[in-house]
């Protein structure tokens with residue numbers, strides 16, 4: 001019988017096909033009863049798996065030592081210590097004898113007990129070891145069961161992927177020809193997984209909470225990514241209805257693309273820049289196809305994901321200069337790496353953090369690891385002669401970290417100068433405004449940068465204290481909250497008063513009713529996922545600038561996010577009825 005599940009709309013479009021369960025991390029552990037006589041042979045299987053795991057880790061250690069140095073390789077000693085732990089073995093033997101269950105189950109239970117105890121301890125060192133133990137647990141289980149790490153890149157037939165969670169790096173590896181769409185239990189609208197789905201133009205619904213429980217492997221499903229609906233085992237009439245809806249969506253997108261070469265200007269000729277966000281250089285054709293006037297955010301951290309080592313200066317130079325060449329004369333804003341949060345680079349082996357989005361990420365990480373940061377800055381500067389490049393730092397929290405980043409940037413410039421390596425003399429450097437402390441001190445920051453780019457995905461999560469990837473509180477994530485309206489308006493006004501331009505690269509810039517508001521606030525540049533650009537352009541081309549300004553004035557008087565949202569939708573409906581459903 002058909003059931004309809006409601007989740008969070010992540011990437012628009014309708015997709016239908018057979019469900020395929022995907023879990024890259026968690027090997028499915030078989031539970032088998034054993035007899036007392038089988039305890040030694042089960043223990044022997046475990047010893048073999050531990051030895052195999054040891055060989056694998058020592059192999060990785062050698063590679064890390066040659067590529068990154070001995071010091072980095074030693075981080076993996078903690079993994080080896082777990083494998084050698086005698087008391088762990090004793091606990092497992094004890095478990096095998098009392099529970100009389102196979103060694104995979106007992107090993108897994110014992111490790112989970114330890115992880116639980118560690119998570120409660122005050123001892124930071126022990127908490128940091130949780131990630132090591134978790135890693136060892138997965139490796140040993142895979143070796144016990146002979147299973148390799150599954151990746152979506154191995155998919156060889158068309159399916160709708162159902163997963164508890166998908167990391168942004170897994171999503172980036174999706175073969176577009178086979179992944180018709182995907183559904184996850186966790187995640188929010190501005191999680192990088194959702195953003196990646198939009199970039200790949202794969203319809204997706206996230207934060208469904210019960211998808212992996214309620215959808216059986218192999219069942220036929222329809223997903224409507226724009227509305228967040230998932231229909232499980234639909235009847236014929238529903239399938240036909242959604243096929244129609246799929247064609248309607250494709251036709252509407254095709255129609256909007258006809259605006260591609262027209263300027264983003266209001267009826268009374270107020271112009272703004274419409275740029276696109278990308279994660280990887282191969283998204284450039286989509287950027288051009290959707291008529292962007294440049295790239296407002298290149299999330300360069302994606303170059304660091306899904307690989308055992310760091311991208312070299314040459315690799316980064318090739319990526320940045322190719323993108324710059326393809327887009328010129330339009331600008332390309334390279335954001336220095338924003339690792340951390342939900343974008344974890346496996347080669348770093350970072351300890352698990354309690355609050356990763358508020359932790360060691362973005363420019364904080366870059367300033368702590370100038371060795372890695374400098375490589376990127378050299379590559380960016382070298383690429384600057386190949387097009388119209390600009391650069392910005394993520395997660396600036398005040399003047400101090402901005403100055404420190406700029407100091408390193410100046411040192412790298414001087415270094416290149418000494419080496420006689422060419423780079424652009426005029427080069428704009430901006431700050432992302434995505435931390436409330438930066439928003440509230442933007443008058444100070446404006447004196448030291450060439451532009452601002454408002455990162456609302458983070459600014460909203462920090463201002464409203466709503467984790468952007470937590471589906472349980474997603475209803476609180478409100479771009480229209482009066483606090484956000486005030487902050488955004490203040491950043492734009494202060495930037496303009498200081499004589500710099502102000503853009504926005506958060507997803508807020510790509511939502512039609514909100515683009516009316518941002519237009520009226522005087523935002524200079526809107527940068528969003530390429531697929532959202534045509535509809536934003538349509539909004540801008542449908543209204544007078546004065547109408548948008550009046551809408552801002554009214555919206556700023558309202559008291560709740562819901563009131564603001566309803567007001568903006570009504571205003572947009574008045575100006576452009578066809579754009580509102």
Ligand code: PEP
Pocket residue numbers: 297299338434454455456457458459505506507
């Ligand atoms: C933002 O925070 O709004 C932003 C654009 O950066 P990211 O989504 O990569 O954190």
Ligand code: MG
Pocket residue numbers: 394434455457458
């Ligand atoms: Mg951000």
